[in-house]
Amino acid sequence: MIRSSWLGIGRRLSTLARANAFYTKTTLNPQQVSLTPPSQLSPKSLIVLSTPTQLNEVIGRSIDLHQEHDLQVVVAGVDSVVPHSHRNGISELWLDEPIKIEESTQLEEKDRKHEHPKQSDGIHIVTAKENWKTIDSNFDITLNLKNKVRLSLANTVFQTHHLVTLFYFQPSYIQESHNNSGQTLSDLAISLPESTINFGKAQSFDKWTPLYDSESEPLLILKCTGNLVKEINRKPAAKFLENNDKLMNIGSKDTQVFVKLYKPNQELPQKFEVIAGGGGWGAKANMLAISPEAKLSIGDRIEFFMLTPEDRFNPNPELDTTLQNGFVFECSYENVTYNETFGNDGETIEMQNLFGCGSEKGFKLNNINFASAGERLLIDT
Incomplete structure (x- = not known):
């Protein structure tokens, strides 16, 4: 797409x-x-x-x-x-x-x-020189x-x-x-x-597939900290992915999830990847983590998209x-x-x-x- x-x-x-x-x-x-x-x-x-x-x-x-x-x-x-x-x-x-x-x-x-690796002094361990970086x-x-x-x-x-x-x-x-x-x-x-x-x-062109109809149901961040989304529309953030049939039916770890983040009084959205979230227990079980450079604020509007393995690897x-x-x-x-x-x-x-x-x-x-x-x-x- x-x-x-x-x-x-x-x-x-x-x-x-x-x-x-x-x-x-x-x-x-x-x-x-x-x-x-x-x-x-x-x-x-x-x-x-x-x-x-x-x-x-x-x-x-x-x-x-x-x-x-x-x-x-x-x-x-x-x-x-x-x-x-x-x-x-x-x-x-x-x-x-x-x-x-x-x-x-x-x-x-x-x-x-180009720098020479450190030499062992006979006591302290010296790690191997890095071969690829x-x-x-x-x-x-x-x-x-x-x-x-x-x-x-x-x-x-x-x-x-x-x-x-x-x-x-x-x-x-x-x-x-x-x-x-x-x-x-x-x-x-x-x-x-x-x-x-x-x-x-x-x-701009992309191959993202929308996961929600953003026009019929605008998604607003209500709780967040840093790059962690805690609550969207008074629901746990991770549930918006865990309960999405389009995403779950693919069942591939190669599927990537991205978001568009709309700030108040900002015409163009910021774009980030969802890097972790959902599953397990405890306070972080219902959170979503997006790209580390993201700075979230209460009231930001968010949209979810996926990049399927077919679109990701097949030019x-x-x-x-x-x-x-x-x-x-x-x-x-x-x-x-x-x-x-x-x-x-x-x-x-x-x-x-x-x-x-x-x-x-x-x-x-x-x-x-x-x-x-x-x-x-x-x-x-």
Whole structure:
């Protein structure tokens, strides 16, 4: 089931943008990475989102572009590109103005794998060196004055020997001091040049199935603490899931439950996952725990949804040709196969006027979570 809703993140201001100020392209299953400057504009900056499969070639080509054309380049390794969690591709955004580098953090400030393990003193036990780990990383892109997308990056240790791959090169004509230019980063925040892209409204899609008719029976939180819901509509919170036939009839531990939380005087809902609740005995038997970052208040309205195993693990194999003229961000489907040519037998496909990527950890728009498999945000341009 595909559900969608409109998010009012902006409106078109055609008088402010310049014609041919940017160019976007997404390539699936590229045979080689060209990253050729487009003929319709004189680019000064480039953002490349690349799956791990193409990263080494992208890195080499980005260095050439920077050195040969004095081009500003930003590169990020992502889990997938659009559409439908495609695991082998690159996405390009060329701009005729420089990108503003806001903040950055070098990877070595977070990643301590280069440090030598502690040595035993013959008395105290020393734990084994960690062999596998992930790291929190954020790539923030401010689209305009009101809207920012936060992306989580892919683990690229098998391709580039770094837990994440994120870097930028500054051109010589930018005099500002950026000590992290050319360094491998864990976090980077950038802003697109103003008046370059006319972002329209954003449409969000998900594969959630509603568990209750929220119009006929609004559900209000009457007792809560932190991220724990104790009572809804004067009934124990856990009963709203335990007594729901749609959810219980599936009987699969792979079914996920999500909520939309509506705060008073707040137009757009917050979105969280139900992580525990119900069963057992004692004071917590009737509670529901949702994502730790949730801050609940009495009077909040809540809606329940489920993501079935079928919708969670089965992406649509058909190429979505409706994705055009926009920026698209997805929560990637879990990678359960080694098939890198997903959906089109390895054929190279170029999708003009499309820029975007996917992350298994999801992404955020203005602190609104998009963290369930198949969830998508389309912002037209």
